[in-house]
Amino acid sequence: MSEDRASVAARVKQARILGGLTQKQLAAKSNVSLGLIRAVEQKKATATPAFLGAVSKALRVSVNDLTGQPYPPPPGEDTELHAAISVLRTELAAYDIDNAYVPYLRSLPQIAADVEKVCRYRRAASFHKLGDALPSLLGEVRAAVHRTSGRDREQALTLLCELYYAAHSLAHKLGYADLAALAIDRISWAANESGHGLWIATGQFQRAAILTSGGDWNSSLRFLERCRSDIEPRLGTGRRQDLIAWGGLHLQSGLAASRSGNRGLADMHLDEARQTAERLGDDRDPILSFGPTNVGIWSVALAVEAMDGTEALNRAQALTIPTDAPKERVGHHYMDMSRAYLLHGDRGRAFEALRTAKAIAPTQTRYNPMVHETVRALARAEARTVETVHGFAVWCGIAERL
Template identity: 25%
Template sequence: MSTDLAPGANLAALRKQRGWSQELLARKAKVSVSQLSKVEIGDRTLTPAVAAAAGKAMGMTAAEVMGKTDVERGGKQPLNELRSAMRDYDLPGRQEVVEEELHAALSAAGQYRDDVEVKSLLAMLPKLLRDATAHAHRANTVASWTALSDVYSSVYWLAARHRWMDMAELAVTRQRWAVEQKRNPLGAALAARDRAGTYLNGGDYENGLVIVDRAIASAQRKLSGQERAFAVGVLNLRGMTLAGRLEDKKEGKREAERHIASARRAAEEFGEDWNRHHMIFGPQNTATHVLATRLDLGKPREALTVVEDIDAILAGLPPTRIAPTRINMARAQLDVGDRDGALENLSRAWDVAPQMARIHPMGREVFRVVTSLHRRSNPELLRLSKVSGIPL
């Protein structure tokens, strides 16, 4: 079910729908009643780990607790067309596909993804997927199947941002199928990274780590040079995020530090971050992921220390990385009592990626808590309320 509620408010609504008391949910989810109460009234953010625990207690995924986001007006038809194109994965059309035009469309889709232009990306994906499918079946080359895999990766990205987990899981299945048509170790590693993302959004962090570790071992055997470093690095970024959200924080810290160390070693191969297949790896993106991981481990001050030179870290990265990093900084600042800093970073996140305001669950949650803590509206809160559609 889609919702316009921020995650903490959505959790409260889900609990009440079941007729559960806060005490009952807290006991089943193994969190304190005080923490749950603060989350529900908006004095504390709902963390991914608590969302996963509450979801497990209620028989739901973490993504469902965070709340699905519906498409904007005019988006239902292209969404239905996209689902239809995904069903026809082995039924290539007879349309003529000009390879140069296909590559141009792939580049445009990647740019929309990097810039978080959600509406534009959804509008073009159905035709792009059908064209890439037809081209892959006809050409039957590594490059053509890689191109199709890249389209499915963008479908996964779009679905995961909205918490449409049925579509996300189908997309990664199709993505893996595409890269398996011709030997493609790098494509397989990137597909595994996206597959692990479905475990991340579902709250199954342990099995997500299994996927990551297995893919890292394969990439280390089958790739070499910077391609190996890129694949291993991207997978380690996913691994540290999964580890940071483990229920057992001692185990989470151990696993996170292992992936952080491995990612930093791989990043030494790059002077600046690479953007390949619209996945980014290098020293800068590693730092943004360490911030998020330290925060998920309950170490907000350590998290903020990682990004003390935040402008240099974010320089050159696309909005799809800048905005979530600013949101994570805002979340960390809330945890250390800096509500003004949190408001500033949330504002900067939504200014660089306005369409993320509506679909990013933690951004919406941070705004809800910032609003609650400020107790009264101010011009910036009013502006962000209009941008996000969240009433004060």
């Protein structure tokens, strides 16, 4: 098979050479073992998110430079979906300017009904519907923010938070990291203007995620600790927003700790999140999806991040996912399960988990870089499955021979 020049392995090697570093020097700068760097470059090991964060920081490139995102869409309906990105980029840039193209505003209840649909699209990972709905609705709500005052303006700003969050979800899942980060800035602006505590925490949650994915785990942990210190005095009241924010921020801390290699700290944050979810008692949070089910999904993910496939599978056995759980979260769970099975040495089930993720959240699965890495690893590991896996790879947009 010919060399896959679009693989993470090839991109890491190229960035290292262009940076004038030997493998040994990169290992020292990134605090990643020399053996792992060699294994990734030789395609004997997959590039995990923790590896990508550490190496990208050492090489002074973005994670997207190493994964090759955003991936070009395959011919078909996804081309139009990606075309919506340019419109969203313009809309996010105009956040503090009234929209002259909206001469007449509908009532806020009418607008809120459409924003609620967008929330459902986001949670269902219905990205084509998001691409259709977001541009015009963002413009209308932006106009509402600038033409109202008092409680009406606060409501409009809260609606804008949901739309910015949906824009972030779409941009992030399609691999437009710069636009996703801009959307987080806009959430923070609108949340602070409205004073909505949970949306403020959501902006903090996603800001920490940017730090974590970029390999700055210590800054992420310090930032999250600072954010939780503002919430902690109010926990005694049992207010839902505070419990959701507190638990969600602990989950994000667990991810940063796991990526940094501190599994004990990750488990401590996971335990705090689990206790908070039990106190909350339900999965009805439509923003961070915080609740017992999502904590269970995160528990599997954190074990995968720790490269412990056996523990991830054990945790998954104790997890029952309700039929009405957000497809965005369930699809992500099966991507994690695929990595868990691969770590455990069960390639057949790893591929079946990918197929399940595709059935639940196809667009999200198609553009996920860890899915691409897993597909490449599966194809390399067992020749007799190459044609089946290759078909999945072509669907993902991996054109090169594996």
